[in-house]
Each structure stands twice: as structure tokens, then as C-alpha cells.
Amino acid sequence: xxxxxxxxxxxxxxxxxxxxxxxxxxxxxxxxxxxxxxxxxxxxxxxxxxxxxxxxxxxxxxxxxxxxxxxxxxxxxxxxxxxxxxxxxxxxxxxxxxxxxxxxxxxxxxxxxxxxxxxxxxxxxxxxxxxxxxxxxxxxxxxxxxxxxxxxxxxxxxxxxxxxxxxxxxxxxxxxxxxxxxxxxxxxxxxxxxxxxxxxxxxxxxxxxxxxxxxxxxxxxxxxxxxxxxxxxxxxxxxxxxxxxxxxxxxxxxxxxxxxxxxxxxxxxxxxxxxxxxxxxxxxxxxxxxxxxxxxxxxxxxxxxxxxxxxxxxxxxxxxxxxxxxxxxxxxxxxxxxxxxxxxxxxxxxxxxxxxxxxxxxxxxxx
Amino acid sequence: xxxxxxxxxxxxxxxxxxxxxxxxxxxxxxxxxxxxxxxxxxxxxxxxxxxxxxxxxxxxxxxxxxxxxxxxxxxxxxxxxxxxxxxxxxxxxxxxxxxxxxxxxxxxxxxxxxxxxxxxxxxxxxxxxxxxxxxxxxxxxxxxxxxxxxxxxxxxxxxxxxxxxxxxxxxxxxxxxxxxxxxxxxxxxxxxxxxxxxxxxxxxxxxxxxxxxxxxxxxxxxxxxxxxxxxxxxxxxxxxxxxxxxxxxxxxxxxxxxxxxxxxxx
Numbered sequence: 142x143x144x145x146x147x148x149x150x151x152x153x154x155x156x157x158x159x160x161x162x163x164x165x166x167x168x169x170x171x172x173x174x175x176x177x178x179x180x181x182x183x184x185x186x187x188x189x190x191x192x193x194x195x196x197x198x199x200x201x202x203x204x205x206x207x208x209x210x211x212x213x214x215x216x217x218x219x220x221x222x223x224x225x226x227x228x229x230x231x232x233x234x235x236x237x238x239x240x241x242x243x244x245x246x247x248x249x250x251x252x253x254x255x256x257x258x259x260x261x262x263x264x265x266x267x268x269x270x271x272x273x274x275x276x277x278x279x280x281x282x283x284x285x286x287x288x289x290x291x292x293x294x295x296x297x298x299x300x301x302x303x304x305x306x307x308x309x310x311x312x313x314x315x316x317x318x319x320x321x322x323x324x325x326x327x328x329x330x331x332x333x334x335x336x337x338x339x340x341x342x343x344x345x346x347x348x349x350x351x352x353x354x355x356x357x358x359x360x361x362x363x364x365x366x367x368x369x370x371x372x373x374x375x376x377x378x379x380x381x382x383x384x385x386x387x388x389x390x391x392x393x394x395x396x397x398x399x400x401x402x403x404x405x406x407x408x409x410x411x412x413x414x415x416x417x418x419x420x421x422x423x424x425x426x427x428x429x430x431x432x433x434x435x436x437x438x439x440x441x442x443x444x445x446x447x448x449x450x451x452x453x454x455x456x457x458x459x460x461x462x463x464x465x466x467x468x469x470x471x472x473x474x475x476x477x478x479x480x481x482x483x484x485x486x487x488x489x490x491x492x493x494x495x496x497x498x499x500x501x502x503x504x505x506x507x508x
Numbered sequence: 509x510x511x512x513x514x515x516x517x518x519x520x521x522x523x524x525x526x527x528x529x530x531x532x533x534x535x536x537x538x539x540x541x542x543x544x545x546x547x548x549x550x551x552x553x554x555x556x557x558x559x560x561x562x563x564x565x566x567x568x569x570x571x572x573x574x575x576x577x578x579x580x581x582x583x584x585x586x587x588x589x590x591x592x593x594x595x596x597x598x599x600x601x602x603x604x605x606x607x608x609x610x611x612x613x614x615x616x617x618x619x620x621x622x623x624x625x626x627x628x629x630x631x632x633x634x635x636x637x638x639x640x641x642x643x644x645x646x647x648x649x650x651x652x653x654x655x656x657x658x659x660x661x662x663x664x665x666x667x668x669x670x671x672x673x674x675x676x677x678x679x680x681x682x683x684x685x686x687x688x689x690x691x692x693x694x695x696x697x698x699x700x701x702x703x704x705x706x707x708x709x710x711x712x713x714x715x716x717x718x719x720x721x722x723x724x725x726x727x728x729x730x731x732x733x734x735x736x737x738x739x740x741x742x743x744x745x746x747x748x749x750x751x752x753x754x755x756x757x758x759x760x761x762x763x764x765x766x767x768x769x770x771x772x773x774x
Contacts, residue, residue, distance in 0.1 A: 241598065241599070241600045241601075242588050242597070242598070242599045242603070243596070243597070243598045244585075244588075244591060244592060244595075244596055244597040244598070245596045260631060261628070261631060263628040263632070263633045263634050264625075264628035264629050264631070266628075266634070267624055267625045267628045267629075267634065268625070268628075271614055271617060271621070271625055274616070274617065274621070275614060275616045275617070278616050278657075344611060344612060344629070345589065346584075346589060347589065347605075347607060347608045347611055348587065348589060348605055348607075348608070348611055348629065348630070349587060349588035349589055350629055350631075413536070416534075416536075417534060417535055417536035417539060418534045418535060419534075419535045419536050419537060420536055423536065502591055
């Protein structure tokens with residue numbers, strides 16, 4: 142079905158000084174992001190989930206430009222009676238519509254912050270692209286290094302554990318890498334958010350940009366590195382003679398769950414590190430034991446019964462198994478793994494996002 | 509662009525206080541210890557005290573005052589960089605803070621990549637910036653260098669690119685700090701031309717400058733800030749004259765608070 146371009150239809154109606162057509166009015170009842178697509182001048186200007194309520198309230202001819210006001214009301218729950226007013230210009234320079242900044246908080250802060258992050262989604266992508274480009278431009282070995290690093294760690298652990306472990310794990314390199322793929326992504330992305338705070342402050346004390354954009358960028362960079370590290374992983378699988386399984390197709394699901402969990406922890410660490418400089422060191426200190434209480438380099442069955450609970454209540458156990466089960470074992474993660482993994486991810490992101498939204502303003506070092 | 513009924517910038521009873529740096533606790537350990545022992549009091553510095561200001565759309569306001577008067581804080585509140593501790597800010601329209609040029613620029617990236625990154629940092633889309641690229645390069649006179657990393661640029665070239673990228677926008681409210689014009693004499697003239705174009709298009713302008721002639725020439729209205737309060741608010745020429753007399757010591761009585769701040773009707 143041909144969807145009329147609401148932005149252009151409204152613009153033309155404004156230019157001709159006539160009423161907006163009925164079919165366009167009908168569309169306005171849906172959440173705006175469903176029908177506002179480029180090249181409509183309104184595309185991307187109405188936050189996700191918001192609905193255009195009234196348009197064409199006010200038409201003014203300003204030289205070659207026409208403008209009218211769009212009232213958008215959020216259709217998200219908890220958003221409160223927040224009415225966003227945007228002015229859209231047509232003709233002239235076709236400048237993007239603009240929004241009103243009001244320092245008074247209306248609605249839930251977590252929703253406001255989410256809306257702001259969505260507005261700056263292009264920046265998140267460019268920021269991640271910058272970090273990746275800079276990293277790989279600076280050294281010719283850049284990409285190779287990303288791939289060599291997990292291989293070196295794997296070699297060390299393989300050597301150590303082939304000497305010490307009594308019941309050797311079959312194809313240990315694949316066993317280790319299938320879990321460390323995620324652990325490396327998680328630990329790098331989250332500790333990177335703590336290291337970001339000074340750079341973020343340098344920018345946010347000069348210009349407004351939602352700070353969560355930097356966390357999102359950091360996660361995005363980590364994801365790209367994770368995907369790159371699949372190349373040496375495939376190499377190791379080939380060399381070790383382990384087979385490839387159809388269950389590899391589960392990887393995207395594992396990635397989504399793992400990323401949500403990482404984002405939540407990243408937001409929490411970032412928010413605290415924005416306020417207290419010693420958080421980044423503390424977090425590093427915490428990561429090492431966390432690595433060892435997670436069955437990454439050993440089989441969970443070797444853990445003595447009285448210490449089992451540590452492994453069992455560690456969310457990371459389930460998260461790495463979301464990767465290891467399909468990549469190493471060749472079966473789909475069990476219902477418990479899936480359930481606890483997904484629960485940990487949702488809880489982490491929810492808590493992280495609320496903690497961030499409530500505290501970042503007062504925690505930011507500049508204040 | 510906003511209608512006549514809605515002012516572009518509205519500040520209502522804005523107060524901003526900073527924690528005094530030496531007393532700020534930056535360590536979680538120390539914070540926990542002090543919290544338990546109940547010694548968590550801070551010294552504060554009031555940067556703005558109950559400032560109210562209404563700037564109708566299209567007005568050009570110059571802000572003057574001695575160092576530490578709160579001029580930068582005022583800009584930071586309007587640019588949403590700093591939340592006020594008290595009061596409410598409403599800014600209608602796209603705000604372009606031309607305070608720091610080349611924010612987010614990275615030496616390893618090309619001119620083109622930096623312009624896009626900077627644009628998205630200002631809240632614009634990538635596509636939007638790609639469309640503007642030719643115009644920006646032309647204005648900065650850097651068409652030939654757009655795909656070289658900017659660490660190879662001279663300081664002047666970087667500044668020109670930053671200015672071109674920052675001003676090739678269609679903002680409704682412009683925040684300008686002094687000494688913005690960059691480059692050689694000829695490029696500086698171009699910068700002023702561009703600022704004039706903003707003025708002619710009826711954009712709202714807020715300008716901080718110590719160059720009083722600049723305020724007198726470009727602004728319709730001036731604010732005199734001192735110790736976080738508006739001392740005087742009125743036609744640019746009048747306020748600048750008063751400020752100059754005070755600076756020369758002719759108006760000793762004019763200490764902050766001695767004159768009631770003129771507030772436009774709410």
C-alpha cells in the first residue's frame with residue numbers, strides 16, 4: 142500500500158493554505174515513526190513512539206518559508222502528559238524541525254532520557270565509527286591485533302590447563318574461546334565506559350549530548366570487535382578439528398541477550414565512575430575474580446559441592462553458556478540457561494537505565 | 509523560528525551553584541566514610557542568583573560583565589549543558605552554541621569524517637551533514653583537503669573547517685562567545701558576513717563579549733551581569749554606556765543589587 146508522505150502532505154497543505162486531507166489525518170493517529178520515513182522532513186524528528194496530535198495549527202508565511210506546529214503526544218506508558226511541540230519548516234532551507242527544551246522534568250526521567258538517546262542515534266553510530274577507524278588507522282596491525290589477542294590468551298590457558306587439569310576438556314581451545322568471546326566483549330565494553338568519563342565530561346561541559354550516547358557507542362565498538370574475533374575462532378575450530386554446528390545460528394539471539402546485559406552493567410559503571418574516580422580501578426579489581434568464578438577456563442563439574450552456589454547464582458554462568466552451548470557443544474541452550482540469561486539481561490538493563498537516568502545529572506563531574 | 513507569542517528563551521528564577529572544587533569528594537571510599545560519620549557538608553559558590561530573563565524571538569542580546577559574573581554559566585544553562593539548581597529554563601527552537609569550535613574533532617579522521625561527526629554531535633543526521641558537505645567545504649575553502657586527515661591541516665585550516673561546520677546550520681537561537689571569528693583578515697570578514705546573515709534572517713542571538721563596541725553594533729539589547737545577578741537590562745547603547753562609566757569608576761554607587769534589575773514583563 143502506498144503510504145502518503147505525511148510530512149510533504151502537511152507541507153503542501155500549509156503552502157496552499159488548505160486543510161489536510163482525510164487520509165493523512167487518519168495516519169496521524171498511529172505512532173509517528175511508523176509512517177514518517179525519509180525523505181519526509183519530519184522523519185526522525187518525532188521521538189519513537191510519539192504520535193502527532195494536531196498539525197497545521199498555525200501557519201505563517203516567512204519569506205519563502207512556511208512553518209506550522211506539530212503537537213506530538215507520547216504513546217509510551219509512564220511518559221506523563223508530555224506534549225512536544227515542534228515547528229516544521231517548508232520551503233527555504235528546509236531546516237529540520239526543532240524541539241523545545243524545558244528544564245522542568247515531566248514524565249518519567251527514564252523515558253525522557255531514552256527519548257534523548259534516540260534523537261542522538263546518529264551520533265552513537267558516528268562515535269563508534271570514529272573509535273573503530275582511529276583504532277585501525279593508527280596501526281597497520283590494528284585488525285590483526287584484535288584477532289591475535291584472544292588467540293594469545295587461549296594459548297596461555299591451554300598450556301596451563303593441559304598441565305594442571307586432571308580431566309582434560311575436549312578441544313580446550315574451542316571450549317575456552319566459545320565462552321571468552323562474550324567475556325572479553327563484556328569486560329572490555331564495561332570497563333571502557335568507566336574510562337570514558339573524562340572524555341565525556343570534556344564534551345558535555347561544552348555542549349548538550351545525552352551521556353548514554355557514549356555508553357551506547359562503547360557497546361557498539363565492543364560488538365564490532367566481538368564479530369571480528371569470530372574470525373580467529375573459526376580458524377581455531379578448523380585447526381582443532383571440531384565441527385561446525387547448525388546451532389551456530391543461535392548466535393544472534395545470544396548476542397542480543399548478552400548485549401542487553403552488558404549495556405546495563407556498562408550504564409551502572411559509567412554513572413558511578415562519572416561521580417567517583419576510584420570506581421574504574423575498583424571495577425577492574427572486581428573483574429578478575431568474576432572471571433574465575435565463571436566457568437570459562439574450567440568445567441563447572443570440577444567445582445566442589447560447597448562452592449557450587451557461587452557458580453549457580455552468577456548470572457555470567459548462564460550468559461557464557463548461551464554462547465558455549467551452540468558454538469562448542471552443538472546444542473541449543475537449555476530452558477534454564479535461556480530463562481536466567483534473559484532475566485539477568487532484562488534486570489541489568491532496567492536497573493542500569495534507571496540508575497543512570499536518576500543520577501547522571503547530579504553525578505556528572507562538572508556539577 | 510518561533511512565533512511572536514512565544515519567546516525564544518525564557519529563564520525563570522534561575523539559580524546555579526557550584527560545589528567548591530577543593531571540598532568535592534571524588535572517591536567512593538571517602539564518600540562512604542564521610543557518609544557514615546555524617547560529615548558530608550559542602551561549600552558552594554552561587555554562580556547565578558535568581559536570574560529571570562525573557563528573550564523574544566529575533567532579539568539580539570549582548571551580555572557583559574566582569575570576569576566571574578556568571579556569563580558563561582548563563583550560556584551553559586541555556587545550552588542545556590548545566591541544569592539549574594532552581595528555576596526553570598525553556599528554550600524554543602534549535603540552539604547552536606558557537607562556544608567551542610571543532611568539538612569532537614579527531615586528528616586521525618579526514619575533514620569530511622570530522623564534519624559528519626561534529627554534525628551528529630549537534631544532534632543532526634548523517635544524511636543532513638552529507639548534503640551540507642559541499643557548502644561547508646566551499647565556505648572553508650578546503651575542497652581539495654576534505655579527504656586528508658586533519659592532523660595534516662594547519663591550525664587555521666582546522667579553525668576554518670570548524671567554523672564552517674558549526675555555522676552551516678539553521679538554528680533558531682545562536683549562542684556566540686567572543687573571539688569566534690577565525691583565520692586571516694579575509695576569512696574573518698566572511699565569518700562576520702555569515703553572522704550578519706543570521707541577523708538578517710531574524711535569528712535570536714546571544715553574544716558574550718568584552719568588546720563593547722561589538723555589543724553596541726550588533727545587539728539590540730544588553731544585559732550587565734555581576735556576581736550572578738542582572739545589574740542592568742536595557743537597550744544595548746544605554747547599558748554599555750553605564751557599564752563603561754562604572755568601569756572607569758564614575759559610577760561607584762552602581763554595585764550589584766544597588767539598582768533593581770529590570771525585568772521584562774513575564
